[in-house]
Amino acid sequence: MAVKPSRNEMCACGSGRKFKHCHGGLASTAASVQTVRPQLIGALATLLNQDRPAEAESQAWEALKRHPNAGLLWKILGVAQAHQRKDALQALRRAAELMPADAEALRNLGAALHDRAMWDEALPSLQAALALEPDHPAALVDAADALRALGRVRESVPLYQKVLSTNAQDVEALNNLGNAYLELGDHQRALECYERARRLRPMDAQISTNVGQALMLLGRLEEAESLARRAVTLDPQLAVAHNNLGLALAAQSKRTEAADSYREALRLKPDFIEALNNLGNALRELGDRRAALPLYRRAVELDPRSAENHCNLGNVLFEVRRVREAASCFRQAILLRPDYAPAHLSLAFALRQRRQPAEARQSCEAALKIDPNYVEAIVFMGELHADSGQFDEAEKLFRRAIELNPRYAHAFASIATHRRMQLADASWLHGAVSLLATPQPLAQEINLRYALGKYFDDVGQYEDAFGQYHKANELTKRFGVRYDRAGLTARVDRLMAGFDAQLWEKAAADASPSQAPVFIVGMPRSGTSLAEQILASHPQVYGCGEVGFWNAAYENWRDAEKQGGQPLQLVPAMARTYLERMNSAAGGAARIIDKMPANFMYAGLIHAVFPNARFIHMQRHPFDTALSIYFQNFFNIGPWANDFEDMAHYYGEYVRITRHWRAVLPARNWMVVPYEELIADQEGWSRRMLEFLGLPWDERVLEFEKTERVVITASKWQVRQKINSRSAGRWQHYERHLGALRELPQLVRD
Numbered sequence: 001m002a003v004k005p006s007r008n009e010m011c012a013c014g015s016g017r018k019f020k021h022c023h024g025g026l027a028s029t030a031a032s033v034q035t036v037r038p039q040l041i042g043a044l045a046t047l048l049n050q051d052r053p054a055e056a057e058s059q060a061w062e063a064l065k066r067h068p069n070a071g072l073l074w075k076i077l078g079v080a081q082a083h084q085r086k087d088a089l090q091a092l093r094r095a096a097e098l099m100p101a102d103a104e105a106l107r108n109l110g111a112a113l114h115d116r117a118m119w120d121e122a123l124p125s126l127q128a129a130l131a132l133e134p135d136h137p138a139a140l141v142d143a144a145d146a147l148r149a150l151g152r153v154r155e156s157v158p159l160y161q162k163v164l165s166t167n168a169q170d171v172e173a174l175n176n177l178g179n180a181y182l183e184l185g186d187h188q189r190a191l192e193c194y195e196r197a198r199r200l201r202p203m204d205a206q207i208s209t210n211v212g213q214a215l216m217l218l219g220r221l222e223e224a225e226s227l228a229r230r231a232v233t234l235d236p237q238l239a240v241a242h243n244n245l246g247l248a249l250a251a252q253s254k255r256t257e258a259a260d261s262y263r264e265a266l267r268l269k270p271d272f273i274e275a276l277n278n279l280g281n282a283l284r285e286l287g288d289r290r291a292a293l294p295l296y297r298r299a300v301e302l303d304p305r306s307a308e309n310h311c312n313l314g315n316v317l318f319e320v321r322r323v324r325e326a327a328s329c330f331r332q333a334i335l336l337r338p339d340y341a342p343a344h345l346s347l348a349f350a351l352r353q354r355r356q357p358a359e360a361r362q363s364c365e366a367a368l369k370i371d372p373n374y375v376e377a378i379v380f381m382g383e384l385h386a387d388s389g390q391f392d393e394a395e396k397l398f399r400r401a402i403e404l405n406p407r408y409a410h411a412f413a414s415i416a417t418h419r420r421m422q423l424a425d426a427s428w429l430h431g432a433v434s435l436l437a438t439p440q441p442l443a444q445e446i447n448l449r450y451a452l453g454k455y456f457d458d459v460g461q462y463e464d465a466f467g468q469y470h471k472a473n474e475l476t477k478r479f480g481v482r483y484d485r486a487g488l489t490a491r492v493d494r495l496m497a498g499f500d501a502q503l504w505e506k507a508a509a510d511a512s513p514s515q516a517p518v519f520i521v522g523m524p525r526s527g528t529s530l531a532e533q534i535l536a537s538h539p540q541v542y543g544c545g546e547v548g549f550w551n552a553a554y555e556n557w558r559d560a561e562k563q564g565g566q567p568l569q570l571v572p573a574m575a576r577t578y579l580e581r582m583n584s585a586a587g588g589a590a591r592i593i594d595k596m597p598a599n600f601m602y603a604g605l606i607h608a609v610f611p612n613a614r615f616i617h618m619q620r621h622p623f624d625t626a627l628s629i630y631f632q633n634f635f636n637i638g639p640w641a642n643d644f645e646d647m648a649h650y651y652g653e654y655v656r657i658t659r660h661w662r663a664v665l666p667a668r669n670w671m672v673v674p675y676e677e678l679i680a681d682q683e684g685w686s687r688r689m690l691e692f693l694g695l696p697w698d699e700r701v702l703e704f705e706k707t708e709r710v711v712i713t714a715s716k717w718q719v720r721q722k723i724n725s726r727s728a729g730r731w732q733h734y735e736r737h738l739g740a741l742r743e744l745p746q747l748v749r750d
Helices: 027-033 039-051 053-068 071-083 088-099 103-115 119-132 137-149 153-166 171-183 187-200 204-217 221-234 239-251 255-268 273-285 287-300 306-320 323-336 339-355 357-370 375-387 391-404 407-418 424-435 442-458 462-479 485-500 502-509 526-538 550-562 567-586 597-609 622-628 643-662 675-680 681-692 699-705 730-737 739-749
Strands: 519-520 539-542 591-594 614-619 672-675
Touching: 053 071, 053 255, 053 643, 071 088, 071 103, 088 103, 088 407, 103 137, 119 137, 119 221, 119 442, 137 153, 137 171, 153 171, 171 187, 171 672, 187 204, 187 287, 204 239, 204 519, 221 239, 239 273, 239 323, 255 672, 273 287, 273 485, 273 519, 273 597, 287 306, 287 407, 287 485, 306 323, 306 339, 323 339, 323 502, 323 591, 339 357, 339 375, 357 375, 375 407, 407 424, 407 442, 407 643, 407 699, 424 442, 442 462, 442 643, 462 730, 502 567, 502 597, 519 526, 519 567, 519 597, 526 539, 526 614, 526 675, 526 681, 526 699, 550 567, 550 597, 597 643, 622 643, 622 730, 622 739, 643 739, 672 675, 675 681, 681 699
Parallel strands: 519 591, 519 614, 539 591, 614 672
Antiparallel strands: none
């Protein structure tokens, strides 16, 4: 910040004239100067030049009591306060107001606002200063910085270049021009600027870390890491150097080391938003999503105006299955930045998971309107087409994504997920395997290994298939979600003891008489989607898919019990809320299907609320069921699905509680449908199911594969194929790998 000279010294404005012939006698500052003795101004400037800012401040305050409108006094006061690291903004603002034609006063105010990142105010002040003195290098650099911060990066480039045209060795202009090129995606030009700056100032840690950042973005990862480590050595206290070292390590999939670097950056600078987000990203990649959550929350607290921060928080909430909260984060991100394509796409993910396909498509289209080549959005649009049975259109989109980015693993995986693979798909296999030759983000590697498992299973190479499936499940365990066997057993005990004939009798007065709800239950991959697709082909039936309601309803019931309340009082509201939710989509159908498989847990609660509801319990050979679960990359099934011993325990609890409900519920409410018998005699079992639901026969259920409806479960492709027996007895190909699953048939027999 500028310091005023005495009357006979050169003026600080850069004019080359003495102060007494420049600012000391300008008519524009007559109101500021004419009543202030030049000797006083000179004395105050001398104090500043002698590094005695406290004395200068004290004397300036005394002088301002006599001359409150003296702009030069306010300017000197501001400089004195700034030299003491005090808040000088008020004084600098006053100086600029009193001397609107004083470039130095305008620059000083602009610089102070620049240092506070108050970019909207800094830029006009700096532009006004440049209108008076167009070639002032510091003002040019500060104005360019403000333009960059306001998102006007291209406008900043000519300002930096103007400085360098007169002084090619201006390190700050070189470095910041490199920053501008980096933000514009011109990584090579950025590197050239940083390298020129580093040659001029080789011991500057900030410049070294910037060189490393550019090298990383150019794919020169080992060089990037080397420069990042040099920056840390030059200045171990520079938080950004540790952060950038973390980025270089993460780019090489050295995720644990990267996380350590981010932690060091945060130790040095606890409110470093970029490091908070980067550590959160690293922990997600390492599987510790729950540890990432508070980091993203802190980033939002520090900068609630950042769309990226809200989107990061939403992504991890989505991954830990808190989809409603995630959607709120994505909407907030869009509100803050309507042109932020990742927020629109993430909202589409959440809306699809919440069974809002039309809204999900709109959000995905919004992302693609912003960026037509947004690979992730193209793949997701393909998924939406597949949900509606448009598999050819879906594959075209997946292949378009691969053309745009041959390294995008999800696009490869999606192709395998939505059709039967063949040996003729050799090019697909080559591409998928080559991707695994280099480190992949954890979620993408998992997805790709499941897809490779399916490829090998489809073509009959079962040992290779199991190897890929096993790797996928072991990698999934790294997400750190543990299965609580004792907790599930205790929950089953509570459910069986808590809902009995006595409770159902008490609930009857407030229960809903509706016969509309139909619950298709069973283990995942037991044929629940097939049963729903068959029944939803009947004109009086609407299939809602998997509706997430009863788990939360039971938690509310438990909360009321713990608080000493009367949970039975919740029954009317539960019935009303559930029916409103189901009827909003069903359009008055006589029967409405909820095929959330795990609703078998809550049959007792459901019967208390809807005593006329029907349960169709799908049963399949336990080996086929278990392996089909193990071979599927589920989003929200639970941690028991990735380990055979955990799966055996879960299966045992499933058998225990469904056997209990079948014994205690009225026979008219519960029907068992064996999957193998359904595919062997579709018409016979379809007639039985419709009779169980009190509906007339309709031939359309025999051509269920032609029914047009959205299906987002893992069986979306299978339920649109004619029934075949290929999936029955599939376990025999994998018999040698069954391990802890071998006990499952005995559990069923017992």
